[in-house]
Amino acid sequence: MGVGGHFWDLLKPYARFEGFDFLRNKRVAVDLSYWIVQHETAIKGYTRNPHIRITFFRTVNLFSKFGAYPVFVLDGTPSPLKSQARIMRFFRSSGIALSSLPEVEKGVSVERNRAFKKCIEECVELLELLGMPILKAKGEAEALCAQLNREGLVDACITADSDAFLYGAQCVVKRIQPNSKEPFECYNISDIETGLGLRRNHLIAVSLMVGSDHDLNGIIGIGLETAVRFVKIFSEDDILNRLHDVARGEPLVIEGHNSAEDVSASSCNDKSSKLRVPHCSHCGHPGNKKAHLKFSCEHCDSTAGQSCCHKPVGFKCSCTSCDLDREEKAKKKDASWKLTVCRKIASEENFPNDEIIQMYLSNRHGIDDKPHLRWASPNTEMLVDYLAYRQHWEPSYVRQRILPMLSTLYLRDMASSPTNDLLYGSYKFHSIQRVKIRYGHQSYVVQWKKAAMSLSDAASPIPQESDLQLAVDLDEPFDLSEDTDAPYIHIENGGCFLSTDEDMELVQKAFPEEANQFLKEKELKEMKSRKKKSKSGSEATPEKTESSTSRGVQLSIKEFYRSSKLRNSSKPEEDSEKGSGSSIDKRKDPSPRISKSARRRLLFG
Numbered sequence: 001m002g003v004g005g006h007f008w009d010l011l012k013p014y015a016r017f018e019g020f021d022f023l024r025n026k027r028v029a030v031d032l033s034y035w036i037v038q039h040e041t042a043i044k045g046y047t048r049n050p051h052i053r054i055t056f057f058r059t060v061n062l063f064s065k066f067g068a069y070p071v072f073v074l075d076g077t078p079s080p081l082k083s084q085a086r087i088m089r090f091f092r093s094s095g096i097a098l099s100s101l102p103e104v105e106k107g108v109s110v111e112r113n114r115a116f117k118k119c120i121e122e123c124v125e126l127l128e129l130l131g132m133p134i135l136k137a138k139g140e141a142e143a144l145c146a147q148l149n150r151e152g153l154v155d156a157c158i159t160a161d162s163d164a165f166l167y168g169a170q171c172v173v174k175r176i177q178p179n180s181k182e183p184f185e186c187y188n189i190s191d192i193e194t195g196l197g198l199r200r201n202h203l204i205a206v207s208l209m210v211g212s213d214h215d216l217n218g219i220i221g222i223g224l225e226t227a228v229r230f231v232k233i234f235s236e237d238d239i240l241n242r243l244h245d246v247a248r249g250e251p252l253v254i255e256g257h258n259s260a261e262d263v264s265a266s267s268c269n270d271k272s273s274k275l276r277v278p279h280c281s282h283c284g285h286p287g288n289k290k291a292h293l294k295f296s297c298e299h300c301d302s303t304a305g306q307s308c309c310h311k312p313v314g315f316k317c318s319c320t321s322c323d324l325d326r327e328e329k330a331k332k333k334d335a336s337w338k339l340t341v342c343r344k345i346a347s348e349e350n351f352p353n354d355e356i357i358q359m360y361l362s363n364r365h366g367i368d369d370k371p372h373l374r375w376a377s378p379n380t381e382m383l384v385d386y387l388a389y390r391q392h393w394e395p396s397y398v399r400q401r402i403l404p405m406l407s408t409l410y411l412r413d414m415a416s417s418p419t420n421d422l423l424y425g426s427y428k429f430h431s432i433q434r435v436k437i438r439y440g441h442q443s444y445v446v447q448w449k450k451a452a453m454s455l456s457d458a459a460s461p462i463p464q465e466s467d468l469q470l471a472v473d474l475d476e477p478f479d480l481s482e483d484t485d486a487p488y489i490h491i492e493n494g495g496c497f498l499s500t501d502e503d504m505e506l507v508q509k510a511f512p513e514e515a516n517q518f519l520k521e522k523e524l525k526e527m528k529s530r531k532k533k534s535k536s537g538s539e540a541t542p543e544k545t546e547s548s549t550s551r552g553v554q555l556s557i558k559e560f561y562r563s564s565k566l567r568n569s570s571k572p573e574e575d576s577e578k579g580s581g582s583s584i585d586k587r588k589d590p591s592p593r594i595s596k597s598a599r600r601r602l603l604f605g
């Protein structure tokens with residue numbers, strides 16, 4: 001998708017791999033079509049409606065785990081220039097031979113197939129229930145994503161279509177890997193300009209020469225490396241005009257010469273007018289072999305009457321004459337290459353296509369005025385009904401999986417304007433349990449307690465698993481990278497609790513007193529543990545020090561097994577005493593064991 005000739009491979013050395021907080025509190029435009037197409041194939045055939053599942057989990061993940069504000073962009077009316085590419089993709093996916101590929105009439109737009117349009121419509125319904133802003137482009141979605149990014153309305157674009165750079169995108173997130181230390185593969189136009197020396201108009205010229213979705217052929221015989229080398233000859237402001245001049249057959253000004261033909265002719269005339277200094281066939285230095293034998297070779301430090309040194313394999317003389325000769329050959333070769341490229345460009349009909357150039361440089365891709373982007377709270381109850389109908393998911397499962405998004409919204413609201421509202425109308429902030437580190441990223445594990453006012457049966461015994469009507473959910477067992485971290489559910493002292501992973505900075509802003517208290521207690525515990533270790537080390541008895549030093553000595557095999565047998569022989573009695581007590585405690589344990597599904601229904605049912 002996008003520019004042909006393995007364009008992404010050209011940009012790969014300039015990719016940045018960013019961490020978890022790269023998109024936190026940033027707006028990001030998402031090309032929904034790319035999102036569905038790219039990831040649907042990964043689980044297609046293994047789960048029901050993969051496009052809905054992927055959109056749901058990815059949106060919740062992007063919003064809660066990475067703290068981003070996603071803006072979803074839809075494709076509009078396809079450009080007629082892209083019709084041939086659409087038909088070719090359909091033929092390839094259907095297994096039809098490309099030799100029977102029909103020619104598309106000029107100006108005729110080929111719409112997407114009905115099945116894909118239905119997938120888009122279902123995902124739009126889901127995103128509206130999640131409260132996400134949705135924009136529709138006039139043409140390509142990546143064009144509107146790039147315009148939003150270029151005008152500063154979003155901070156990055158999520159798309160794998162390299163055309164986004166040609167439309168003016170500044171930062172493109174090509175790939176997201178949630179379960180890694182650096183989940184985002186990003187490309188900044190500033191890095192590309194610095195590393196490759198290619199600016200936006202250069203990239204447009206490269207796409208015209210090698211081909212793209214809007215022109216599959218490009219110029220026959222010109223690849224990506226040749227196109228990049230050619231466009232770098234000119235400045236960004238001059239490159240597109242020069243392509244027009246070359247296509248019309250006008251002389252090309254190169255290095256002070258009038259045309260490539262003049263460069264070639266002048267280099268041939270200069271070479272013929274100059275007489276190359278003779279060189280010795282034995283040592284390769286200036287002079288001949290007979291003269292070196294008679295008068296010696298000053299480069300070989302040989303004496304008269306002695307043969308000079310034999311030249312090694314791959315020897316190149318560095319005298320002025322040879323340097324000039326190599327320089328003239330390089331100029332001739334370069335001029336010949338430029339002449340060949342110019343002839344290929346001039347032989348192409350209707351090149352360059354002004355319609356494609358204007359499409360890339362246009363600033364009207366779907367928004368005329370500054371759009372009002374607003375993120376609303378999810379309509380949880382309608383979302384539960386929608387996913388229960390489309391995915392056959394249990395209501396408790398949907399409520400559990402949407403909770404990280406609701407908790408993020410709740411913490412943001414509390415940080416801006418504290419209120420007495422409850423999370424999901426049922427849970428209040430209880431405490432910060434600990435600091436969790438996953439893939440090198442730190443977060444708080446926050447414990448929420450179900451409010452007593454919402455527990456109508458708080459005094460009644462907790463229902464057993466057999467009392468709950470269980471349903472089989474075929475989609476639940478799939479552990480995909482798109483899945484969110486589900487809240488941890490537990491019951492303690494008759495109360496219902498759940499734990500979620502939250503951003504540390506957001507929790508600090510929302511509940512500053514509780515966060516400061518947690519940090520003080522943590523620091524106090526660490527100080528006590530350090531004092532305890534230092535005290536135990538200083539008050540060690542001589543016997544203990546001897547035993548500790550003896551432990552540091554490596555034992556032989558016999559001594560090792562002898563000592564291990566002695567230690568193991570004393571354990572059974574202690575274990576039996578402990579085991580008897582523990583078994584009694586287990587029998588007396590009044591708290592019943594409840595399965596994960598039962599606990600989920602109790603908390604979210």
